[in-house]
Amino acid sequence: MKVAIYDLDKTLVRRATFTPFLAFAAREVAPWRLVLLPVWVLMMLGYRAGLYDRTSLKTAGMKLMLGHHSVARLEEVGEEFAERHIAAAGWIEPVIAMVEADRSEGARLIVATAAFEFYAKAFARRLSIGEVIATRWDGEGIPGGNCYGETKRARVAEWLGSDPQEHDLRFVSDSFADAPLLEQARDPVFVTASAAKRARAEAAGWRVIAP
Structure with a gap:
């Protein structure tokens, strides 16, 4: 069976989701934390300067902007966020x-994304896609790390039960960070x-489409 895997941010939906989610969710669950948005911007600059990895950045961003809330509550907020963000x-x-x-x-359809699972599923549902491989959140941290780059390739391989290159696999992404999976897909887009x-x-041998 053909398997078609799609990234989310800037692949299915036109804009990135994480910072917009933090701002939206903060308004919903802890409005006073919106004053901390400049701190989040500085944290992103620190990441770009190589001071810490993406898992550390996203963990800190969740705690800074949202504090402590159950995954169930974040899923509720994620539903409304997905609706607003798509609009x-x-x-x-x-x-x-x-x-x-x-x-x-x-084809079997999957969304594989570094976005958090608790809101990525809401986007996938709106496309009638039931399978989602995404960054997990347990209320305190990110078990298994950010679903990005080689980690995403490994998560997909785990889901498939073998290396992606052994399958009739299409993978669609906007990010060169996804090269580990693009390189193993029969139809990299x-x-x-x-x-x-x-x-x-194109030099890497990938098919290119314009957004």
Whole structure:
């Protein structure tokens, strides 16, 4: 069976989700924490300077902007966030057309994303995709690490039960961080409007589509 795996941020939906989620969720569960948004911006700059990894950044961001809330409560907020974010940002239509083509061909559809599972599932449900591989949150931290790069490839391999290259696999992403999985897909698809990124992706042998 063909397996079609899609990234979320800037692949299915046009804009990144995590910082918008932090701001939206803070308004819902702890409005006073919105004054801490400049601190979050500084933390992101620290990550870009190489002071800590993405798992540490996202863990700190959750605690800074939201404090402590149950995963069930975050799932509730995530449902409303997904609705609002899609309305504001929109889906990337050529990729959604690819999803529907895969569905019509009987492919097994999966969203594999570094976004947190508690809201990534809400986006996937709106596309009638039941399988989600995403960053987990246990209320205090990120068990297994951020679902990104090699970690995402390993999570997909675990879900498939073997190396992705052994399957009839399409993988669609906008990020070169997903190279470990793109390189193992039979049909790697890269989403970009950048001429420089297009050239780099095509040099790697990946098919490119514009958002």
